[in-house]
Structures are given as C-alpha cells and as structure tokens.
Amino acid sequence: MSKPGPLCHLCPLESSPGPVWGVGPSTAKLAIIGQNPEKREVETEIPFSGTSGEKLNLHLSQQGISRNTSFVTNVVKCFVKAGQPVPSKALECCYPLLEKELSTLPHCKTYLTLGGPAFSIFSGKRLLTTTDAKGKYKKDPNVWLRGCPYIISHTAKKAIIPTVHPAYLGYTGNKDKFLFEADLRKAKRFADGEGIFIQPVFNYKPTSHEVEEYVKECIAKSNVGCDIETSEQVVADENELVGSSQGQIEVIGISCTIGEALGVPPDLFPLLKPLFLCRSLNLFVYNGLFDLYHLKVPYELKCTQIDVMLALHELHSDFSAKNLAIALSLYTDMPFHKNLAASKPDLYNCMDTYGVLWAGLRMLAKIEELGCTWHFFRFTNAGLPVCEALRLKGPR
Known part of the structure; x- marks a missing residue:
C-alpha cells in the first residue's frame, strides 16, 4: 500500500503499516468515522474489521443501521499501537485524505464520529462522554457532549453526531452502552432526513x-x-x-x-x-x-x-x-x-x-x-x- 497523501512525508506514522481506506457506496447517506485502524484492519484492508468492528457491527444492526449502505472510514489511515494516543500531527496530516474521501459522497449529510479524535478534527472541541458532577464543563467553551449534534450547515442540514468509540464500551464494562445506542439511533434519524435543525x-x-x-x-x-x-x-x-x-x-x-x-x-x-x-x-x-x-x-x-x-x-x-x-x-x-x-x-x-x-x-x-x-x-x-x-x- 502506497502513502499517497500530500503530508504523509511529515507524518510520525509514515513508517507504520497502512493506509487503510474507507469502504462504502458513493450513495451513502451516513459516514461512520473512527480513529485509526487496528492490526486486523491493516491485514484485511477494511476499516472496523477487528474487535472494535465486531462491537460496532452488532450495535449498528441492533439499531437498524445497515453497514453495507454506510461509508466507514477512520480519520488516521495508518496503524497506531493499541493503548497509544493518536499523534496530533498524524490527525493533521491525514485530514486531507479524509476530506477527499468524504467529497466523493454527494448524498452524505450525517457524520457519526466514534471517539474524541474523530470529532475534534472537525470541531476543535474536546468530547465529553458524560458531564462531571461539579459542573466544570459549564466553564469550558472548548468541550462538547456526545449525542449533541454539531451542526456543519443549517442550510444543507448537515451535522455530526459524536459518540464514544466502540472500544470504550469494552474498557468500561458496557456501563454507557445505552448512551452509545441512543447516539446511533440519532445518527440514523439524521441520515434518514428526520433530524430537527433549529436556529433559536x-x-x-x-x-x-x-x-x-x-x-x-x-x-x-x-x-x-x-x-x-x-x-x-x-x-x-x-x-x-x-x-x-x-x-x-x-x-x-x-x-x-x-x-x-x-x-x-x-x-x-x-x-x-x-x-x-x-x-x-x-x-x-x-x-x-x-x-x-x-x-x-x-x-x-x-x-x-x-x-x-x-x-x-x-x-x-x-x-x-x-x-x-x-x-x-x-x-x-x-x-x-x-x-x-x-x-x-x-x-x-x-x-x-x-x-x-x-x-x-x-x-x-x-x-x-x-x-x-x-x-x-x-x-x-x-x-x-x-x-x-x-x-x-x-x-x-
């Protein structure tokens, strides 16, 4: 697999296995965007074909979302070792490749982002899974709560529905599973054109x-x-x-x-x-x-x-x-x-x-x-x- 990105030579993951490109039809109305490929995904060259993919596929199916009609990709295209954070420079270098992928989806107006890095690359915000009891989030303009639509365009009715990464469910013993499922249902509604866009x-x-x-x-x-x-x-x-x-x-x-x-x-x-x-x-x-x-x-x-x-x-x-x-x-x-x-x-x-x-x-x-x-x-x-x-x- 070649490294075709214009910024790949500047990326700290230049020597890592990859890239793994997104898969899905050009008619997709929903883009599912994760963080980076796992080892199994590098081997299959298919995003979310590993352990996290199994969890994702199960929950998508349970919430009535067809993976076959969605576009599935990752922000970072190359392998990052489990447990290590995605280098911020890698996010920056891979973004033009993600933009190019999404530009081929003329009917897609809903992005379901999985995890903090996938959301922050679009918004610049830090994703919260829940809110802290002391209300510290109320004083931080740079945070955003999962499940809350991030509006890209009111006119075009285009939005991001941010949620947790499927791997997070495993780390936390599925305690927030119902939040993840609720966010998937919301993403489906928006992709189906049923999301409500309001300018107060x-x-x-x-x-x-x-x-x-x-x-x-x-x-x-x-x-x-x-x-x-x-x-x-x-x-x-x-x-x-x-x-x-x-x-x-x-x-x-x-x-x-x-x-x-x-x-x-x-x-x-x-x-x-x-x-x-x-x-x-x-x-x-x-x-x-x-x-x-x-x-x-x-x-x-x-x-x-x-x-x-x-x-x-x-x-x-x-x-x-x-x-x-x-x-x-x-x-x-x-x-x-x-x-x-x-x-x-x-x-x-x-x-x-x-x-x-x-x-x-x-x-x-x-x-x-x-x-x-x-x-x-x-x-x-x-x-x-x-x-x-x-x-x-x-x-x-």
Whole structure:
C-alpha cells in the first residue's frame, strides 16, 4: 500500500503499516468515522474489521443501521499501537485524505464520529462522554457532549453526531452502552432526513404587551417549558440540591414552542400570574426542587408541575450521571449549549427553557410507551412535594 497523501512525508506514522481506506457506496447517506485502524484492519484492508468492528457491527444492526449502505472510514489511515494516543500531527496530516474521501459522497449529510479524535478534527472541541458532577464543563467553551449534534450547515442540514468509540464500551464494562445506542439511533434519524435543525428565536427584552400575548399563547397550547436564572449560584449543577438557600430570580424563561423562548424580567413578573394559575397547563421544569422552590415564593402554582429530572430517574434509574445536559442529549436534537451561561446568557436560558419542554414531552411519550404513565404521576412526580418538605423542614 502506497502513502499517497500530500503530508504523509511529515507524518510520525509514515513508517507504520497502512493506509487503510474507507469502504462504502458513493450513495451513502451516513459516514461512520473512527480513529485509526487496528492490526486486523491493516491485514484485511477494511476499516472496523477487528474487535472494535465486531462491537460496532452488532450495535449498528441492533439499531437498524445497515453497514453495507454506510461509508466507514477512520480519520488516521495508518496503524497506531493499541493503548497509544493518536499523534496530533498524524490527525493533521491525514485530514486531507479524509476530506477527499468524504467529497466523493454527494448524498452524505450525517457524520457519526466514534471517539474524541474523530470529532475534534472537525470541531476543535474536546468530547465529553458524560458531564462531571461539579459542573466544570459549564466553564469550558472548548468541550462538547456526545449525542449533541454539531451542526456543519443549517442550510444543507448537515451535522455530526459524536459518540464514544466502540472500544470504550469494552474498557468500561458496557456501563454507557445505552448512551452509545441512543447516539446511533440519532445518527440514523439524521441520515434518514428526520433530524430537527433549529436556529433559536428568543426575546429577553419584551414589552408588557408581548408578555401578555405570549402568556395567552402558552395557555392555549397547554404545554410550557420554564427555566429560571437567579442572582446567586445556589447550585453548581441542575441536579444538585442545596439546603434552603434562595437567590433572587433575575429572569423567568417560558416556552410553548420548541426553538423559541421569552425571557421575562422582574418588573414584568406579575404578568405571569395567569400562566401559573391555569389548572389545565402542564409546566415542565428540570429540577423542581430548584425552579419550583423559587417560583412558589412569588406565585401560587395551580398548574400541573412536571419534573423532568424525576422523569429521567424513572427512565434511567441505573445511570449515575443525571442532569439536564444528559437529558437533552438523549431526548432532543439540540446542540450542546451548557457552557454558554457566561458568554451568551440569553441564548443559554432560551435553550434550557425550550429544551426542558422538548425533552419533557419526549420523556412522557416514552413513559407512556412503557406503560408507566400512571406510576410516574401517581408516585414519582407526585413525590415532589414530599421531597420539598424534607428539603425545607427536614425529616420529623
């Protein structure tokens, strides 16, 4: 096999076995892009024909994805010893070869990247499998969460769905297998043209008339997402509960349509009263012990309150890393935005607000599909007042 790349002579893998080229039809709508070939792949000259390939083939088949109709390749074309990181220079040198491969796929608008290096070569971002409990990811603009579409072009509806490498599942005893499977299903939807591309629309300096009209629209549609921002960082993450500390509410975001939100400032808070008093309204929040705890100070809440965090626990009780970022990666088609709070606070609250509506509706649909609707509203979600009482008063 020759080394035909324009930068191969500069590559630290110039003397390594390879290259191994991608395989798949020119009509492919999905490109599956891994990191580098294993020893077995060098021997067969077929990407993902080794141990990782066996895992990949199994999961692709289980999620209804045909490998034969997909294009399968690696970012780096030459062999890298197991356990050794891919040299950054090799990624740089091989990228023109990857670009050339992808340019031969006129119908391909979805890239499923497997592992951090495959994603970072396109985005420059560091891939997170899950989010840390202390919320450090919120302060790092250079991270991206797996499962969150990275939009290449809104106009062309072209996106990357990043996920973990199949080898990662073996290293971790398959504990994150359901995340991998969810990401594969999302990649299939996008490849089939069913992915939802949204450019958020938001108004965080509304007039009183605009608030009144949007409240009427919310009541008419009956399902509303809500997210608040406070003056104090009383929680490091949406999933963290902190005593009875309470910050002053700076903005209340509301959304009755996926992709839009209205941010209501304190001087217009009284105009929201009809919304929260509406008994026929479903109000979706992520963490009721934070959002509802604060909202119950200025408002009497007569609407049905649905805690999306509790729905996440209902659906994924055995998964430890539960927060809004994970929920959005599993149940929406939203790009990652949880590190935008400091740089773009209005967009951040907007996406949290319509995101909790989007994820909440899909979670309730899943709960209904599983036949657990009665259990969720009778027990899980109904336990919210009890948890709140324990938080405020402590056990008696």
